[in-house]
Amino acid sequence: MTTSRPQLPAPDSKVAAKIFPSPNHGERLARDGAPRRPDMLVLHYTGMPDAGQALQWLCNPVSQVSAHYFVFEDGHVLQLVPEARRAWHAGQSSWDGETDINSASIGIEIAHPGHPSGMPPYAEPQIDAVIALTRDIVARWGIAPQRVVAHSDIAPERKCDPGETFPWERLHAAGIGHWVRPAAVGGGRFLSPGDRGQPVEALQAMFALYGYGIAVSGVYDALTEAVVRAFQRHFRPERVDGIADASTLTTLRDLIASRPSSVA
Known part of the structure; x- marks a missing residue:
């Protein structure tokens, strides 16, 4: 007699190919203890040279870290944690008065070696997949543009991902996030460390x-x-x-x- 393995449910996003479950998650709760829905989207890079190792780390119970989605360099997308659950991706962080970012957000890990490798450009298929995934998430949850943020935005003293080569302008052109054309770099007055007043x-x-x-x-x-x-x-x-x-x-x-x- 043979027994069949139970089938995993379909991913929350149609952009994800399948579920690759991580055990690292919990309940989404508001400050009053009531269940809450996500209203933020946080983008990360893995900061590791090998995507497979990064994925395994996010799914290892020893690591105590996870994310809802993982995007490979070739654009392949896996879901690690159900969107209704609280993944452990933000750490100590803050945005617009919210300090429990994990309960407030959906987190996406993008396979990329990061600053230790000199911040190479992100792969085109990968960015195409990130755009498709984020557009789907933002539409389904009604996430405001200014609440699509970088890990470095919410934890500026600890984190620098997804980094300065991440193409936020392309996401904005696709209807994701808040962005304006940067003012030209030039001279003029400035403020710097040590200034007061x-x-x-x-x-x-x-x-x-x-x-x-x-x-x-x-x-x-x-x-x-x-x-x-x-x-x-x-x-x-x-x-x-x-x-x-x-x-x-x-x-x-x-x-x-x-x-x-x-x-x-």
């Missing part, structure tokens, strides 16, 4: 208004520098140096001015 307060207030987890202290400290770098990686990748130059300030101002007021 009202101009720094105004800078920090603008970043907090957009969503970054930063207090208004009036001191251009290590966190402020990290937030500026994270912002530049996402929105002004031509120069990532942690200095709030005129291009950075103008791009931030334009983003705030054009931020959607409601879910798209």
Whole structure:
């Protein structure tokens, strides 16, 4: 007598080829303990040279990390955790006052060697798959453009992924995320580490208004520098140096001015 293996359910997204289950997940809960639905999308890179090893790590109970989806270089997509469950991808993080990002978000891991390998360009089939996957997720859950973020946006002192070569402009052109054309890099006044006073307060207030987890202290400290770098990686990748130059300030101002007021 033979017994058949139980079949796995279909993936939540039609873009995923199949489910490759990770045990690393839990319940999505709001602050009051009630179930909650995801309203954020967080993009990561694996930061490992081998995609297979990265996938196995995300599915290893010892690692205590996971994501909802995994995108290979060739565009193949696997689902690791059901979208209704809380994957463990964000770590200690914050966005727009939310500190339990894992409960608030869906996480996508993109196979890429990252900064240790010099941030090579992402593969075209991979980006095509990321666009298809994110478009599907955003449409089904009604995720607002400004809540499609990088891991570095929500954890600027700890993380730098998916990095400055990730093509956010292409995603925006496909209807995913919030983006404006960056202001040209040039001269002019700037703020940098060690500066103090009202101009720094105004800078920090603008970043907090957009969503970054930063207090208004009036001191251009290590966190402020990290937030500026994270912002530049996402929105002004031509120069990532942690200095709030005129291009950075103008791009931030334009983003705030054009931020959607409601879910798209």
